[in-house]
Amino acid sequence: MERADIKHLLAFLAVARERSFTRAAAKLGMSQSALSHTIRGLEARMGMRLLTRTTRSVAPTEAGERLLRSVGPHFEEIESELAALTEFRDKPAGTIRITAVEHAAETLIWPALRKLLGKYPDINLEIILDYGLTDIVAERFHAGVRLGEQVAPGMVAVRIGPDIQMTVVAAPSYLAEHPAPKTPRDVVNHRCIVLRLPTYGGLYTWPFRKGRSEFNVKAEGHLVFNTVPQMLQAALDGFGLAYLPEDVVRPHIASGRLQWVLEDWSPVFQGYHLYFPKRRQTSAAFKLVIDALRFESGKKAGRTSGR
Incomplete structure:
Protein backbone atom coordinates (compact mmCIF):
# COMPACT_ATOMS: atom_id res chain seq x y z
CA MET A 1 0.00 0.00 0.00
CA GLU A 2 1.24 3.48 -0.84
CA ARG A 3 1.90 5.87 2.02
CA ALA A 4 -1.31 7.68 2.91
CA ASP A 5 -1.26 11.33 1.97
CA ILE A 6 -1.16 13.65 4.99
CA LYS A 7 -4.14 15.61 3.66
CA HIS A 8 -6.17 12.40 3.52
CA LEU A 9 -5.29 11.60 7.12
CA LEU A 10 -6.16 15.11 8.25
CA ALA A 11 -9.51 14.79 6.49
CA PHE A 12 -10.18 11.48 8.26
CA LEU A 13 -9.21 12.92 11.66
CA ALA A 14 -11.58 15.86 11.17
CA VAL A 15 -14.55 13.62 10.33
CA ALA A 16 -13.76 11.13 13.10
CA ARG A 17 -13.53 13.88 15.71
CA GLU A 18 -16.54 15.88 14.55
CA ARG A 19 -18.67 12.79 13.88
CA SER A 20 -20.08 14.75 10.96
CA PHE A 21 -19.10 15.35 7.33
CA THR A 22 -20.89 18.70 7.43
CA ARG A 23 -18.98 20.06 10.44
CA ALA A 24 -15.68 18.54 9.27
CA ALA A 25 -16.03 20.04 5.80
CA ALA A 26 -16.75 23.48 7.28
CA LYS A 27 -13.74 23.15 9.56
CA LEU A 28 -11.46 22.13 6.68
CA GLY A 29 -12.86 24.72 4.28
CA MET A 30 -13.89 22.24 1.60
CA SER A 31 -17.13 20.89 0.17
CA GLN A 32 -18.83 17.81 1.63
CA SER A 33 -18.58 16.01 -1.71
CA ALA A 34 -14.84 16.66 -1.92
CA LEU A 35 -14.37 15.50 1.65
CA SER A 36 -16.41 12.33 1.04
CA HIS A 37 -14.31 11.61 -2.06
CA THR A 38 -11.11 12.09 -0.05
CA ILE A 39 -12.25 9.66 2.65
CA ARG A 40 -13.29 7.05 0.09
CA GLY A 41 -9.87 7.39 -1.52
CA LEU A 42 -8.11 6.85 1.81
CA GLU A 43 -10.26 3.79 2.58
CA ALA A 44 -9.56 2.35 -0.89
CA ARG A 45 -5.82 2.83 -0.50
CA MET A 46 -5.84 1.21 2.94
CA GLY A 47 -8.18 -1.58 1.86
CA MET A 48 -10.58 -1.20 4.78
CA ARG A 49 -13.56 0.80 6.00
CA LEU A 50 -12.57 3.53 8.47
CA LEU A 51 -15.95 5.19 9.00
CA THR A 52 -19.45 3.84 9.45
CA ARG A 53 -21.97 6.10 7.78
CA THR A 54 -25.70 6.25 8.42
CA THR A 55 -28.30 8.83 7.43
CA ARG A 56 -27.99 10.42 10.89
CA SER A 57 -24.43 9.90 12.05
CA VAL A 58 -20.83 9.07 11.26
CA ALA A 59 -18.61 7.03 13.56
CA PRO A 60 -15.18 5.38 13.26
CA THR A 61 -15.05 1.64 12.73
CA GLU A 62 -12.78 -0.41 15.00
CA ALA A 63 -9.93 0.17 12.56
CA GLY A 64 -10.82 3.85 12.30
CA GLU A 65 -10.87 4.23 16.08
CA ARG A 66 -7.42 2.69 16.30
CA LEU A 67 -6.12 5.01 13.59
CA LEU A 68 -7.64 7.99 15.40
CA ARG A 69 -5.99 7.04 18.71
CA SER A 70 -2.60 6.25 17.21
CA VAL A 71 -2.20 8.99 14.60
CA GLY A 72 -4.28 11.82 16.09
CA PRO A 73 -1.97 12.67 19.03
CA HIS A 74 1.04 12.96 16.71
CA PHE A 75 -0.68 15.56 14.55
CA GLU A 76 -1.70 17.42 17.71
CA GLU A 77 1.93 17.49 18.83
CA ILE A 78 2.99 18.84 15.45
CA GLU A 79 0.32 21.55 15.58
CA SER A 80 1.32 22.43 19.14
CA GLU A 81 4.99 22.74 18.22
CA LEU A 82 4.19 24.84 15.17
CA ALA A 83 2.09 27.12 17.36
CA ALA A 84 4.96 27.39 19.83
CA LEU A 85 7.24 28.66 17.05
CA THR A 86 5.23 31.89 17.01
CA GLU A 87 7.43 32.91 19.97
CA PHE A 88 10.11 33.72 17.41
CA ASP A 163 -15.30 32.58 44.77
CA ILE A 164 -18.89 32.34 43.55
CA GLN A 165 -21.95 32.32 45.80
CA MET A 166 -25.09 30.70 44.48
CA THR A 167 -28.56 32.03 45.30
CA VAL A 168 -32.20 31.00 45.12
CA VAL A 169 -34.29 33.94 43.99
CA ALA A 170 -37.85 34.70 42.97
CA ALA A 171 -39.89 37.72 41.93
CA PRO A 172 -42.13 39.39 44.54
CA SER A 173 -45.15 38.54 42.38
CA TYR A 174 -44.36 34.83 42.64
CA LEU A 175 -43.71 34.96 46.39
CA ALA A 176 -46.99 36.82 46.92
CA GLU A 177 -48.82 33.69 45.77
CA HIS A 178 -46.33 31.07 46.96
CA PRO A 179 -44.81 31.54 50.44
CA ALA A 180 -41.00 31.50 50.39
CA PRO A 181 -39.40 28.15 51.27
CA LYS A 182 -38.06 28.01 54.83
CA THR A 183 -35.74 25.06 54.25
CA PRO A 184 -34.17 23.58 51.11
CA ARG A 185 -36.56 20.62 51.35
CA ASP A 186 -39.43 23.03 50.74
CA VAL A 187 -38.09 23.74 47.25
CA VAL A 188 -39.68 20.55 45.88
CA ASN A 189 -43.12 22.08 46.58
CA HIS A 190 -42.39 25.08 44.35
CA ARG A 191 -42.33 25.83 40.65
CA CYS A 192 -38.67 25.95 39.69
CA ILE A 193 -36.68 27.27 36.78
CA VAL A 194 -33.86 24.82 36.16
CA LEU A 195 -30.81 24.29 33.97
CA ARG A 196 -30.47 21.25 31.70
CA LEU A 197 -26.94 19.89 31.47
CA PRO A 198 -25.81 18.60 28.06
CA THR A 199 -23.31 16.03 29.35
CA TYR A 200 -25.93 13.50 30.44
CA GLY A 201 -29.11 15.39 29.55
CA GLY A 202 -30.13 15.65 33.19
CA LEU A 203 -31.32 18.64 35.19
CA TYR A 204 -28.89 20.51 37.41
CA THR A 205 -29.33 19.53 41.06
CA TRP A 206 -29.32 22.46 43.49
CA PRO A 207 -26.61 22.20 46.18
CA PHE A 208 -27.24 23.79 49.59
CA ARG A 209 -24.84 24.36 52.46
CA LYS A 210 -25.22 25.73 55.99
CA GLY A 211 -22.38 25.26 58.42
CA ARG A 212 -21.48 21.57 58.26
CA SER A 213 -24.81 20.58 56.78
CA GLU A 214 -25.01 20.19 53.04
CA PHE A 215 -27.21 18.31 50.63
CA ASN A 216 -28.60 18.50 47.12
CA VAL A 217 -32.20 19.06 46.07
CA LYS A 218 -33.60 17.83 42.78
CA ALA A 219 -35.81 20.77 41.87
CA GLU A 220 -38.85 20.08 39.74
CA GLY A 221 -38.40 21.76 36.38
CA HIS A 222 -41.55 23.73 35.67
CA LEU A 223 -39.39 25.66 33.19
CA VAL A 224 -36.16 24.22 31.78
CA PHE A 225 -33.48 26.17 29.92
CA ASN A 226 -29.88 25.51 28.93
CA THR A 227 -28.61 29.08 29.40
CA VAL A 228 -28.57 31.48 32.35
CA PRO A 229 -30.11 34.61 30.72
CA GLN A 230 -33.37 32.79 29.98
CA MET A 231 -33.52 31.46 33.54
CA LEU A 232 -32.98 34.97 34.89
CA GLN A 233 -35.69 36.44 32.69
CA ALA A 234 -38.19 33.75 33.68
CA ALA A 235 -37.50 34.49 37.35
CA LEU A 236 -37.96 38.21 36.76
CA ASP A 237 -41.26 37.47 35.04
CA GLY A 238 -42.49 35.67 38.16
CA PHE A 239 -42.53 32.07 36.94
CA GLY A 240 -40.81 30.48 39.94
CA LEU A 241 -37.63 29.96 41.92
CA ALA A 242 -34.29 30.09 40.12
CA TYR A 243 -30.84 29.00 41.27
CA LEU A 244 -28.32 31.53 39.93
CA PRO A 245 -24.91 33.11 40.69
CA GLU A 246 -25.17 36.00 43.15
CA ASP A 247 -23.44 38.49 40.84
CA VAL A 248 -26.05 37.79 38.14
CA VAL A 249 -29.01 38.61 40.39
CA ARG A 250 -27.39 41.30 42.55
CA PRO A 251 -28.68 44.35 40.60
CA HIS A 252 -32.19 42.90 40.48
CA ILE A 253 -32.22 42.23 44.23
CA ALA A 254 -31.04 45.81 44.79
CA SER A 255 -33.85 47.16 42.60
CA GLY A 256 -36.46 44.98 44.31
CA ARG A 257 -37.32 42.98 41.19
CA LEU A 258 -36.04 39.78 42.82
CA GLN A 259 -35.91 38.53 46.40
CA TRP A 260 -33.26 36.23 47.84
CA VAL A 261 -34.71 33.22 49.64
CA LEU A 262 -32.89 30.61 51.73
CA GLU A 263 -30.02 33.10 52.00
CA ASP A 264 -28.41 31.31 54.94
CA TRP A 265 -28.26 28.11 52.87
CA SER A 266 -26.44 29.72 49.92
CA PRO A 267 -23.23 27.78 49.15
CA VAL A 268 -19.95 29.32 48.04
CA PHE A 269 -17.85 27.54 45.40
Missing part, protein backbone atom coordinates in the same frame (compact mmCIF):
# COMPACT_ATOMS: atom_id res chain seq x y z
CA ARG A 89 7.83 36.16 15.59
CA ASP A 90 7.93 39.85 16.33
CA LYS A 91 4.34 39.72 17.54
CA PRO A 92 2.51 36.78 19.20
CA ALA A 93 0.00 35.18 16.84
CA GLY A 94 -2.25 32.17 16.45
CA THR A 95 -5.72 30.93 17.30
CA ILE A 96 -6.62 30.09 20.90
CA ARG A 97 -9.69 27.90 21.46
CA ILE A 98 -11.42 27.97 24.86
CA THR A 99 -14.53 26.20 26.07
CA ALA A 100 -16.38 27.88 28.92
CA VAL A 101 -19.76 28.31 30.53
CA GLU A 102 -21.70 31.40 29.53
CA HIS A 103 -21.38 33.11 32.92
CA ALA A 104 -17.57 32.89 32.91
CA ALA A 105 -17.32 34.04 29.31
CA GLU A 106 -19.44 37.11 29.90
CA THR A 107 -18.15 38.23 33.29
CA LEU A 108 -14.46 37.26 33.14
CA ILE A 109 -13.10 35.99 29.84
CA TRP A 110 -14.34 38.60 27.39
CA PRO A 111 -13.74 41.65 29.64
CA ALA A 112 -10.11 40.55 30.08
CA LEU A 113 -9.35 39.32 26.56
CA ARG A 114 -10.93 42.15 24.60
CA LYS A 115 -8.15 44.36 25.93
CA LEU A 116 -5.54 41.77 24.94
CA LEU A 117 -6.92 41.40 21.41
CA GLY A 118 -6.80 45.15 20.92
CA LYS A 119 -3.12 45.09 21.76
CA TYR A 120 -2.25 41.92 19.81
CA PRO A 121 -4.37 41.86 16.63
CA ASP A 122 -2.62 38.74 15.29
CA ILE A 123 -4.08 36.62 18.09
CA ASN A 124 -7.38 34.97 17.12
CA LEU A 125 -9.80 33.80 19.79
CA GLU A 126 -12.52 31.16 19.63
CA ILE A 127 -14.79 30.81 22.68
CA ILE A 128 -17.28 27.94 22.66
CA LEU A 129 -20.04 28.09 25.28
CA ASP A 130 -20.85 24.71 26.78
CA TYR A 131 -22.21 23.66 30.18
CA GLY A 132 -21.05 20.06 29.65
CA LEU A 133 -17.77 18.69 30.98
CA THR A 134 -15.97 18.89 27.64
CA ASP A 135 -12.92 16.72 26.95
CA ILE A 136 -10.62 19.55 25.90
CA VAL A 137 -7.97 17.17 24.54
CA ALA A 138 -10.34 15.18 22.35
CA GLU A 139 -12.14 18.33 21.19
CA ARG A 140 -8.80 20.09 20.54
CA PHE A 141 -9.32 23.07 22.82
CA HIS A 142 -6.30 24.86 24.21
CA ALA A 143 -8.08 25.28 27.53
CA GLY A 144 -11.36 25.05 29.36
CA VAL A 145 -12.95 27.21 32.05
CA ARG A 146 -14.95 25.64 34.88
CA LEU A 147 -15.43 26.02 38.63
CA GLY A 148 -12.47 24.78 40.67
CA GLU A 149 -14.35 21.70 41.90
CA GLN A 150 -15.01 20.60 38.31
CA VAL A 151 -11.42 20.65 37.03
CA ALA A 152 -10.21 17.12 36.31
CA PRO A 153 -7.13 15.78 38.13
CA GLY A 154 -3.87 16.05 36.20
CA MET A 155 -4.72 19.39 34.64
CA VAL A 156 -2.90 22.66 35.19
CA ALA A 157 -5.46 24.98 36.80
CA VAL A 158 -5.10 28.77 36.88
CA ARG A 159 -7.63 30.69 38.96
CA ILE A 160 -9.27 33.46 36.92
CA GLY A 161 -12.02 34.70 39.24
CA PRO A 162 -13.16 35.06 42.86
CA GLN A 270 -14.28 27.95 44.25
CA GLY A 271 -14.11 30.52 41.47
CA TYR A 272 -13.58 29.80 37.80
CA HIS A 273 -10.28 28.26 36.72
CA LEU A 274 -8.63 28.08 33.32
CA TYR A 275 -7.34 24.52 32.91
CA PHE A 276 -5.20 22.75 30.32
CA PRO A 277 -3.03 19.58 30.01
CA LYS A 278 0.32 19.61 31.78
CA ARG A 279 2.25 18.39 28.76
CA ARG A 280 0.80 20.86 26.27
CA GLN A 281 3.38 23.15 24.70
CA THR A 282 2.28 26.73 25.36
CA SER A 283 2.69 29.32 22.64
CA ALA A 284 3.47 32.96 23.25
CA ALA A 285 -0.15 33.80 22.42
CA PHE A 286 -1.48 31.28 24.93
CA LYS A 287 0.86 32.55 27.63
CA LEU A 288 -0.53 36.06 27.11
CA VAL A 289 -4.08 34.72 27.42
CA ILE A 290 -3.20 32.98 30.69
CA ASP A 291 -1.62 36.13 32.11
CA ALA A 292 -4.56 38.29 31.03
CA LEU A 293 -7.06 35.99 32.74
CA ARG A 294 -5.08 35.20 35.90
CA PHE A 295 -6.98 36.27 39.02
CA GLU A 296 -5.36 38.51 41.57
CA SER A 297 -6.96 39.28 44.92
CA GLY A 298 -8.41 42.78 44.76
CA LYS A 299 -8.43 42.75 40.97
CA LYS A 300 -11.52 44.44 39.58
CA ALA A 301 -13.96 41.86 38.24
CA GLY A 302 -15.66 42.07 34.87
CA ARG A 303 -19.21 43.35 34.51
CA THR A 304 -22.03 41.24 35.80
CA SER A 305 -24.54 39.42 33.66
CA GLY A 306 -27.47 41.30 35.13
CA ARG A 307 -29.42 43.48 32.77
Whole structure:
Protein backbone atom coordinates (compact mmCIF):
# COMPACT_ATOMS: atom_id res chain seq x y z
CA MET A 1 0.00 0.00 0.00
CA GLU A 2 1.24 3.48 -0.84
CA ARG A 3 1.90 5.87 2.02
CA ALA A 4 -1.31 7.68 2.91
CA ASP A 5 -1.26 11.33 1.97
CA ILE A 6 -1.16 13.65 4.99
CA LYS A 7 -4.14 15.61 3.66
CA HIS A 8 -6.17 12.40 3.52
CA LEU A 9 -5.29 11.60 7.12
CA LEU A 10 -6.16 15.11 8.25
CA ALA A 11 -9.51 14.79 6.49
CA PHE A 12 -10.18 11.48 8.26
CA LEU A 13 -9.21 12.92 11.66
CA ALA A 14 -11.58 15.86 11.17
CA VAL A 15 -14.55 13.62 10.33
CA ALA A 16 -13.76 11.13 13.10
CA ARG A 17 -13.53 13.88 15.71
CA GLU A 18 -16.54 15.88 14.55
CA ARG A 19 -18.67 12.79 13.88
CA SER A 20 -20.08 14.75 10.96
CA PHE A 21 -19.10 15.35 7.33
CA THR A 22 -20.89 18.70 7.43
CA ARG A 23 -18.98 20.06 10.44
CA ALA A 24 -15.68 18.54 9.27
CA ALA A 25 -16.03 20.04 5.80
CA ALA A 26 -16.75 23.48 7.28
CA LYS A 27 -13.74 23.15 9.56
CA LEU A 28 -11.46 22.13 6.68
CA GLY A 29 -12.86 24.72 4.28
CA MET A 30 -13.89 22.24 1.60
CA SER A 31 -17.13 20.89 0.17
CA GLN A 32 -18.83 17.81 1.63
CA SER A 33 -18.58 16.01 -1.71
CA ALA A 34 -14.84 16.66 -1.92
CA LEU A 35 -14.37 15.50 1.65
CA SER A 36 -16.41 12.33 1.04
CA HIS A 37 -14.31 11.61 -2.06
CA THR A 38 -11.11 12.09 -0.05
CA ILE A 39 -12.25 9.66 2.65
CA ARG A 40 -13.29 7.05 0.09
CA GLY A 41 -9.87 7.39 -1.52
CA LEU A 42 -8.11 6.85 1.81
CA GLU A 43 -10.26 3.79 2.58
CA ALA A 44 -9.56 2.35 -0.89
CA ARG A 45 -5.82 2.83 -0.50
CA MET A 46 -5.84 1.21 2.94
CA GLY A 47 -8.18 -1.58 1.86
CA MET A 48 -10.58 -1.20 4.78
CA ARG A 49 -13.56 0.80 6.00
CA LEU A 50 -12.57 3.53 8.47
CA LEU A 51 -15.95 5.19 9.00
CA THR A 52 -19.45 3.84 9.45
CA ARG A 53 -21.97 6.10 7.78
CA THR A 54 -25.70 6.25 8.42
CA THR A 55 -28.30 8.83 7.43
CA ARG A 56 -27.99 10.42 10.89
CA SER A 57 -24.43 9.90 12.05
CA VAL A 58 -20.83 9.07 11.26
CA ALA A 59 -18.61 7.03 13.56
CA PRO A 60 -15.18 5.38 13.26
CA THR A 61 -15.05 1.64 12.73
CA GLU A 62 -12.78 -0.41 15.00
CA ALA A 63 -9.93 0.17 12.56
CA GLY A 64 -10.82 3.85 12.30
CA GLU A 65 -10.87 4.23 16.08
CA ARG A 66 -7.42 2.69 16.30
CA LEU A 67 -6.12 5.01 13.59
CA LEU A 68 -7.64 7.99 15.40
CA ARG A 69 -5.99 7.04 18.71
CA SER A 70 -2.60 6.25 17.21
CA VAL A 71 -2.20 8.99 14.60
CA GLY A 72 -4.28 11.82 16.09
CA PRO A 73 -1.97 12.67 19.03
CA HIS A 74 1.04 12.96 16.71
CA PHE A 75 -0.68 15.56 14.55
CA GLU A 76 -1.70 17.42 17.71
CA GLU A 77 1.93 17.49 18.83
CA ILE A 78 2.99 18.84 15.45
CA GLU A 79 0.32 21.55 15.58
CA SER A 80 1.32 22.43 19.14
CA GLU A 81 4.99 22.74 18.22
CA LEU A 82 4.19 24.84 15.17
CA ALA A 83 2.09 27.12 17.36
CA ALA A 84 4.96 27.39 19.83
CA LEU A 85 7.24 28.66 17.05
CA THR A 86 5.23 31.89 17.01
CA GLU A 87 7.43 32.91 19.97
CA PHE A 88 10.11 33.72 17.41
CA ARG A 89 7.83 36.16 15.59
CA ASP A 90 7.93 39.85 16.33
CA LYS A 91 4.34 39.72 17.54
CA PRO A 92 2.51 36.78 19.20
CA ALA A 93 0.00 35.18 16.84
CA GLY A 94 -2.25 32.17 16.45
CA THR A 95 -5.72 30.93 17.30
CA ILE A 96 -6.62 30.09 20.90
CA ARG A 97 -9.69 27.90 21.46
CA ILE A 98 -11.42 27.97 24.86
CA THR A 99 -14.53 26.20 26.07
CA ALA A 100 -16.38 27.88 28.92
CA VAL A 101 -19.76 28.31 30.53
CA GLU A 102 -21.70 31.40 29.53
CA HIS A 103 -21.38 33.11 32.92
CA ALA A 104 -17.57 32.89 32.91
CA ALA A 105 -17.32 34.04 29.31
CA GLU A 106 -19.44 37.11 29.90
CA THR A 107 -18.15 38.23 33.29
CA LEU A 108 -14.46 37.26 33.14
CA ILE A 109 -13.10 35.99 29.84
CA TRP A 110 -14.34 38.60 27.39
CA PRO A 111 -13.74 41.65 29.64
CA ALA A 112 -10.11 40.55 30.08
CA LEU A 113 -9.35 39.32 26.56
CA ARG A 114 -10.93 42.15 24.60
CA LYS A 115 -8.15 44.36 25.93
CA LEU A 116 -5.54 41.77 24.94
CA LEU A 117 -6.92 41.40 21.41
CA GLY A 118 -6.80 45.15 20.92
CA LYS A 119 -3.12 45.09 21.76
CA TYR A 120 -2.25 41.92 19.81
CA PRO A 121 -4.37 41.86 16.63
CA ASP A 122 -2.62 38.74 15.29
CA ILE A 123 -4.08 36.62 18.09
CA ASN A 124 -7.38 34.97 17.12
CA LEU A 125 -9.80 33.80 19.79
CA GLU A 126 -12.52 31.16 19.63
CA ILE A 127 -14.79 30.81 22.68
CA ILE A 128 -17.28 27.94 22.66
CA LEU A 129 -20.04 28.09 25.28
CA ASP A 130 -20.85 24.71 26.78
CA TYR A 131 -22.21 23.66 30.18
CA GLY A 132 -21.05 20.06 29.65
CA LEU A 133 -17.77 18.69 30.98
CA THR A 134 -15.97 18.89 27.64
CA ASP A 135 -12.92 16.72 26.95
CA ILE A 136 -10.62 19.55 25.90
CA VAL A 137 -7.97 17.17 24.54
CA ALA A 138 -10.34 15.18 22.35
CA GLU A 139 -12.14 18.33 21.19
CA ARG A 140 -8.80 20.09 20.54
CA PHE A 141 -9.32 23.07 22.82
CA HIS A 142 -6.30 24.86 24.21
CA ALA A 143 -8.08 25.28 27.53
CA GLY A 144 -11.36 25.05 29.36
CA VAL A 145 -12.95 27.21 32.05
CA ARG A 146 -14.95 25.64 34.88
CA LEU A 147 -15.43 26.02 38.63
CA GLY A 148 -12.47 24.78 40.67
CA GLU A 149 -14.35 21.70 41.90
CA GLN A 150 -15.01 20.60 38.31
CA VAL A 151 -11.42 20.65 37.03
CA ALA A 152 -10.21 17.12 36.31
CA PRO A 153 -7.13 15.78 38.13
CA GLY A 154 -3.87 16.05 36.20
CA MET A 155 -4.72 19.39 34.64
CA VAL A 156 -2.90 22.66 35.19
CA ALA A 157 -5.46 24.98 36.80
CA VAL A 158 -5.10 28.77 36.88
CA ARG A 159 -7.63 30.69 38.96
CA ILE A 160 -9.27 33.46 36.92
CA GLY A 161 -12.02 34.70 39.24
CA PRO A 162 -13.16 35.06 42.86
CA ASP A 163 -15.30 32.58 44.77
CA ILE A 164 -18.89 32.34 43.55
CA GLN A 165 -21.95 32.32 45.80
CA MET A 166 -25.09 30.70 44.48
CA THR A 167 -28.56 32.03 45.30
CA VAL A 168 -32.20 31.00 45.12
CA VAL A 169 -34.29 33.94 43.99
CA ALA A 170 -37.85 34.70 42.97
CA ALA A 171 -39.89 37.72 41.93
CA PRO A 172 -42.13 39.39 44.54
CA SER A 173 -45.15 38.54 42.38
CA TYR A 174 -44.36 34.83 42.64
CA LEU A 175 -43.71 34.96 46.39
CA ALA A 176 -46.99 36.82 46.92
CA GLU A 177 -48.82 33.69 45.77
CA HIS A 178 -46.33 31.07 46.96
CA PRO A 179 -44.81 31.54 50.44
CA ALA A 180 -41.00 31.50 50.39
CA PRO A 181 -39.40 28.15 51.27
CA LYS A 182 -38.06 28.01 54.83
CA THR A 183 -35.74 25.06 54.25
CA PRO A 184 -34.17 23.58 51.11
CA ARG A 185 -36.56 20.62 51.35
CA ASP A 186 -39.43 23.03 50.74
CA VAL A 187 -38.09 23.74 47.25
CA VAL A 188 -39.68 20.55 45.88
CA ASN A 189 -43.12 22.08 46.58
CA HIS A 190 -42.39 25.08 44.35
CA ARG A 191 -42.33 25.83 40.65
CA CYS A 192 -38.67 25.95 39.69
CA ILE A 193 -36.68 27.27 36.78
CA VAL A 194 -33.86 24.82 36.16
CA LEU A 195 -30.81 24.29 33.97
CA ARG A 196 -30.47 21.25 31.70
CA LEU A 197 -26.94 19.89 31.47
CA PRO A 198 -25.81 18.60 28.06
CA THR A 199 -23.31 16.03 29.35
CA TYR A 200 -25.93 13.50 30.44
CA GLY A 201 -29.11 15.39 29.55
CA GLY A 202 -30.13 15.65 33.19
CA LEU A 203 -31.32 18.64 35.19
CA TYR A 204 -28.89 20.51 37.41
CA THR A 205 -29.33 19.53 41.06
CA TRP A 206 -29.32 22.46 43.49
CA PRO A 207 -26.61 22.20 46.18
CA PHE A 208 -27.24 23.79 49.59
CA ARG A 209 -24.84 24.36 52.46
CA LYS A 210 -25.22 25.73 55.99
CA GLY A 211 -22.38 25.26 58.42
CA ARG A 212 -21.48 21.57 58.26
CA SER A 213 -24.81 20.58 56.78
CA GLU A 214 -25.01 20.19 53.04
CA PHE A 215 -27.21 18.31 50.63
CA ASN A 216 -28.60 18.50 47.12
CA VAL A 217 -32.20 19.06 46.07
CA LYS A 218 -33.60 17.83 42.78
CA ALA A 219 -35.81 20.77 41.87
CA GLU A 220 -38.85 20.08 39.74
CA GLY A 221 -38.40 21.76 36.38
CA HIS A 222 -41.55 23.73 35.67
CA LEU A 223 -39.39 25.66 33.19
CA VAL A 224 -36.16 24.22 31.78
CA PHE A 225 -33.48 26.17 29.92
CA ASN A 226 -29.88 25.51 28.93
CA THR A 227 -28.61 29.08 29.40
CA VAL A 228 -28.57 31.48 32.35
CA PRO A 229 -30.11 34.61 30.72
CA GLN A 230 -33.37 32.79 29.98
CA MET A 231 -33.52 31.46 33.54
CA LEU A 232 -32.98 34.97 34.89
CA GLN A 233 -35.69 36.44 32.69
CA ALA A 234 -38.19 33.75 33.68
CA ALA A 235 -37.50 34.49 37.35
CA LEU A 236 -37.96 38.21 36.76
CA ASP A 237 -41.26 37.47 35.04
CA GLY A 238 -42.49 35.67 38.16
CA PHE A 239 -42.53 32.07 36.94
CA GLY A 240 -40.81 30.48 39.94
CA LEU A 241 -37.63 29.96 41.92
CA ALA A 242 -34.29 30.09 40.12
CA TYR A 243 -30.84 29.00 41.27
CA LEU A 244 -28.32 31.53 39.93
CA PRO A 245 -24.91 33.11 40.69
CA GLU A 246 -25.17 36.00 43.15
CA ASP A 247 -23.44 38.49 40.84
CA VAL A 248 -26.05 37.79 38.14
CA VAL A 249 -29.01 38.61 40.39
CA ARG A 250 -27.39 41.30 42.55
CA PRO A 251 -28.68 44.35 40.60
CA HIS A 252 -32.19 42.90 40.48
CA ILE A 253 -32.22 42.23 44.23
CA ALA A 254 -31.04 45.81 44.79
CA SER A 255 -33.85 47.16 42.60
CA GLY A 256 -36.46 44.98 44.31
CA ARG A 257 -37.32 42.98 41.19
CA LEU A 258 -36.04 39.78 42.82
CA GLN A 259 -35.91 38.53 46.40
CA TRP A 260 -33.26 36.23 47.84
CA VAL A 261 -34.71 33.22 49.64
CA LEU A 262 -32.89 30.61 51.73
CA GLU A 263 -30.02 33.10 52.00
CA ASP A 264 -28.41 31.31 54.94
CA TRP A 265 -28.26 28.11 52.87
CA SER A 266 -26.44 29.72 49.92
CA PRO A 267 -23.23 27.78 49.15
CA VAL A 268 -19.95 29.32 48.04
CA PHE A 269 -17.85 27.54 45.40
CA GLN A 270 -14.28 27.95 44.25
CA GLY A 271 -14.11 30.52 41.47
CA TYR A 272 -13.58 29.80 37.80
CA HIS A 273 -10.28 28.26 36.72
CA LEU A 274 -8.63 28.08 33.32
CA TYR A 275 -7.34 24.52 32.91
CA PHE A 276 -5.20 22.75 30.32
CA PRO A 277 -3.03 19.58 30.01
CA LYS A 278 0.32 19.61 31.78
CA ARG A 279 2.25 18.39 28.76
CA ARG A 280 0.80 20.86 26.27
CA GLN A 281 3.38 23.15 24.70
CA THR A 282 2.28 26.73 25.36
CA SER A 283 2.69 29.32 22.64
CA ALA A 284 3.47 32.96 23.25
CA ALA A 285 -0.15 33.80 22.42
CA PHE A 286 -1.48 31.28 24.93
CA LYS A 287 0.86 32.55 27.63
CA LEU A 288 -0.53 36.06 27.11
CA VAL A 289 -4.08 34.72 27.42
CA ILE A 290 -3.20 32.98 30.69
CA ASP A 291 -1.62 36.13 32.11
CA ALA A 292 -4.56 38.29 31.03
CA LEU A 293 -7.06 35.99 32.74
CA ARG A 294 -5.08 35.20 35.90
CA PHE A 295 -6.98 36.27 39.02
CA GLU A 296 -5.36 38.51 41.57
CA SER A 297 -6.96 39.28 44.92
CA GLY A 298 -8.41 42.78 44.76
CA LYS A 299 -8.43 42.75 40.97
CA LYS A 300 -11.52 44.44 39.58
CA ALA A 301 -13.96 41.86 38.24
CA GLY A 302 -15.66 42.07 34.87
CA ARG A 303 -19.21 43.35 34.51
CA THR A 304 -22.03 41.24 35.80
CA SER A 305 -24.54 39.42 33.66
CA GLY A 306 -27.47 41.30 35.13
CA ARG A 307 -29.42 43.48 32.77
